[in-house]
Amino acid sequence: MATFVWKTPAAPAAIAVVAVPPRPALLDRALPAPGTARFARLVDPAGRPVDEVVADRVDADTLHLMTHGGPGVRAAVTAALEAHGLLHAPAPTDPWATLAHPAAVAWRLDHPEAPEPHAWLHRIPTVLITGPANAGKSSLLNAWCGRQRALVSPIPGTTRDLVAATALVGGWRLRLFDSAGLRATDDPLERAGQDLVAQARGWADVVVRLVPPDEETPVTADLVVLGKADLRPPGPGLRWSVHGSTTLLDDLGRAVLNRLGLVPSAG
Numbered sequence: 001m002a003t004f005v006w007k008t009p010a011a012p013a014a015i016a017v018v019a020v021p022p023r024p025a026l027l028d029r030a031l032p033a034p035g036t037a038r039f040a041r042l043v044d045p046a047g048r049p050v051d052e053v054v055a056d057r058v059d060a061d062t063l064h065l066m067t068h069g070g071p072g073v074r075a076a077v078t079a080a081l082e083a084h085g086l087l088h089a090p091a092p093t094d095p096w097a098t099l100a101h102p103a104a105v106a107w108r109l110d111h112p113e114a115p116e117p118h119a120w121l122h123r124i125p126t127v128l129i130t131g132p133a134n135a136g137k138s139s140l141l142n143a144w145c146g147r148q149r150a151l152v153s154p155i156p157g158t159t160r161d162l163v164a165a166t167a168l169v170g171g172w173r174l175r176l177f178d179s180a181g182l183r184a185t186d187d188p189l190e191r192a193g194q195d196l197v198a199q200a201r202g203w204a205d206v207v208v209r210l211v212p213p214d215e216e217t218p219v220t221a222d223l224v225v226l227g228k229a230d231l232r233p234p235g236p237g238l239r240w241s242v243h244g245s246t247t248l249l250d251d252l253g254r255a256v257l258n259r260l261g262l263v264p265s266a267g
C-alpha cells in the first residue's frame, strides 16, 4: 500500500512537509514535473480543498507537499491523505530529536549530512568524582554544577550516597557523581556507600580521582586532580581549589572533555 510520511515534527509551525506519492488526484492542478515545484490546493477525494500548498516534485516518485503547520491543518491533511487510500507511515527516528547537548546541535548544524563521530551527541557522559574522605569531592561537585547540591562538612565520611548533578562544560552536558569518601571504617552505611563507589567505577565514563594534599601517591584513575591546591606549594599537575579562580574549573572541564575525545588537548 502506498504511504505518506510527515517529514517535520508535530510541534505547531508555520509550515509542515509531508512526503506523498505523486498522484494527480491529490491536487487541483497538474502535478509539477520532477525537479520543479508549483502552488496548488490539496483536495480530498471529492475535490474539496483542504489546504493551499506548495507541491515540490523531489523526483519522479516523490512529491513533497508544504502544507500549513498548525495542528488542525495537519490533522485535516492526514485525514484527506488517508481518504485517498494512503497509509500514514511513522517518521523514521529523527537523529536531531535525541541530540543531548547544545554543542551537539552546533556540530549537527555544521555537519548536516555527516555520519556521527561518537555516541556523545546523543548520550550524556557520566563523571565519577572519587577520592579519600574529606578530600573536597562534594565541594568540587557544588562548584562544578553551580549550586549547593551536596552537603559539605569538615567531618570525614559526610557523603554516603552517590549524588548526581549536571554541569554544562563547553556546551557539553556532563552527569557528575559525588561519592562516599574512601577510608577504613566500621560504619555499615559508610561501607555501603563505598560499595556504590566501586560499582560506579565500572560504569562511569570518566573517573576523576581527587587527591588531598596529604596523599601524594599517584593512583590509577582516568584523571588525577590535586585538590585543596591553596594548601599546596605551586607545582605541575591538574590542580583544584574551591578558593581558586574559575580557570581551574575550566582546566578540569577541558581535561574531562579531552578524555571523552570531545575537544583537543589543552596542551
Ligand SMILES: Nc1nc2c(ncn2[C@@H]2O[C@H](COP(=O)(O)OP(=O)(O)OP(=O)(O)O)[C@@H](O)[C@H]2O)c(=O)[nH]1
Pocket: 132, 133, 134, 135, 136, 137, 138, 139, 140, 151, 152, 153, 154, 155, 156, 157, 158, 159, 160, 179, 180, 181, 182, 227, 228, 229, 230, 231, 240, 241, 242, 243
Ligand atoms: N582549603 C580548602 N578546603 C577545602 C577545599 N575543598 C573543600 N574544602 C574543605 O574540606 C572539608 C571537606 O570538604 P567536602 O567537600 O565535604 O569533602 P568530601 O571529599 O566530600 O568529604 P566526604 O564526603 O566526607 O568524603 C570542608 O571543610 C571543606 O570546606 C579546598 O579546595 N581548599
Ligand SMILES: [Mg+2]
Pocket: 137, 138, 139, 150, 151, 152, 158, 159, 178, 179, 181
Ligand atoms: Mg562529600
